[in-house]
Amino acid sequence: MANPRAGSNPYFEMTAAGSDRSRLPPLGAGRRHENRVLASLPPGDLALLTRHLHVATLQPGAVLQHQDHPLEHVYFPHEGLVSLLAITPDGATVEAASVGRGGVVCPLQQSNQRHAFLTAVAQSAMRVSRIAAAQLEVVLNESEAVERALRACRETLLLQLRQNLVCGGLHAVEQRLSRWLLEAADRLESDVLPILATQEHVAQRLGVRRTTVTLLASRLQEAGAIRWGRSRVEILDRARLERMACSCYAGLRERMTPLLPVDPVRATQPPAG
C-alpha cells in the first residue's frame, strides 16, 4: 500500500494552500463547500478551518491512513467514497465503515498518542480537503460548531461499526451484499456505482471470496434488483434490493439520519457593500 506521505506518494496530487485557492473560485456568498459537513458550518467557523485546508486529488486505492500508524491528516471528501477497513496481520480485510462527501474521515480515539483506528482507502479518483491533525486540534478548541460537527461524524462512524459487527456476525452474505450496495449508493448519492465496484473489490469489503460475490451478484441480477456490468453496478429496483437486504440497512439509516449535516440556513439579505 502506498505511503501516505504526500511528497513521495504517487497516488496524491497536492496543491499548496495558496495556489489551489487561486484555481478554485472563492467560497463567496453563493458557493458552498462540496463536503457537506464543511458546508453546514457557520462562515466564521469554516474560515478557521479553510486557512489550513489543502485540496488534494486522490487516485483509486490511495491510502489516507494506516491502522495503528500515526494519524497525520483528517480528510473531508468532496465526492466519491472512502472505505475504512480493519486489517489482519496477513492482509485480509473487512470494511468497518465508509465515508462520502456527507462525512469526514475523522479520528475515533481520544488518547494522546493519536494513531489511526482503521485503514482508510479511496475507492475512486476523488477530490478531498485535508487538514493536519495537529491544526484541527487547535480549531476544535476554538470553535464549538466544528467540535460539534466532528463529534457527530465520530458517532456516525461508531454506529456503522456497531451495525457491521451485528451484520457480519448474524446475517447471510446475500443480505450483506444487498445492504452494501444500497449504502454505497447512498454515500455516493447515485444509483450507479462506478469502477470501485469490481467483484473482487466488494469481496474484500465483505470478507468473503470473489466467487461468492459473483454467484450472489448473479442472483441479485436474476431478481431484477441490479445490473452488474464490467466494472460498475447499477441499482435497477431499489425497493426490491431493500427487501433483499437485512434489517441493518433501514435500522442504520434511521439512526444516522439525525446526525447527518444539514444545509445551513441561507442569508436572505443581500451581501453588504
Place this chain on the structure above:
Amino acid sequence: MPRFHFHLRARGTINRDLEGTELPDLTAARSHAAVVTEELMRNSGAGTRHWSMCVENERGEPQFDLFFADDDPSLAACSPQMRMLVSTTCRRFGALTDVLCAAHAIRVETGMLLARARGKPQLVYSSGT
C-alpha cells in the same frame, strides 16, 4: 495455473461463474468450493440446504459436484436414514435443475432457429425471466 469455474445450482436455476478462479490443482479447487459453500450457507438457516455447486475446468468439463446438504451442520442431529434421504433428494434436485436449464436453453435456441427460418429478427434474453 488452471482456471476453475464454480457454478451454483439454486432453486431451479444455475448461477454461472463466468470469470472463474485460477487455482493450482483439483485439490485446491475442492478447498475453494468448500469455503465458498460455507460462506453461502453462513447464517442462511435452511434456505440454502438444497443448493449445490458444480465445478468445471476452463474447457467446460465437469470436475466435481458439492452438495450443500452434505456439509450442513444442522442436519448432524438427524438419523442416518434422514441424512441419506436428504442427500439423495438434493442430488435429484440438482439433476432436475440441470435438466430445466438445458430445456430452457434448447427452447431459446429453437426459437432463434425458427425466427431465422421465417426471416424474422428475434430478441434473445440469456438470463432472467
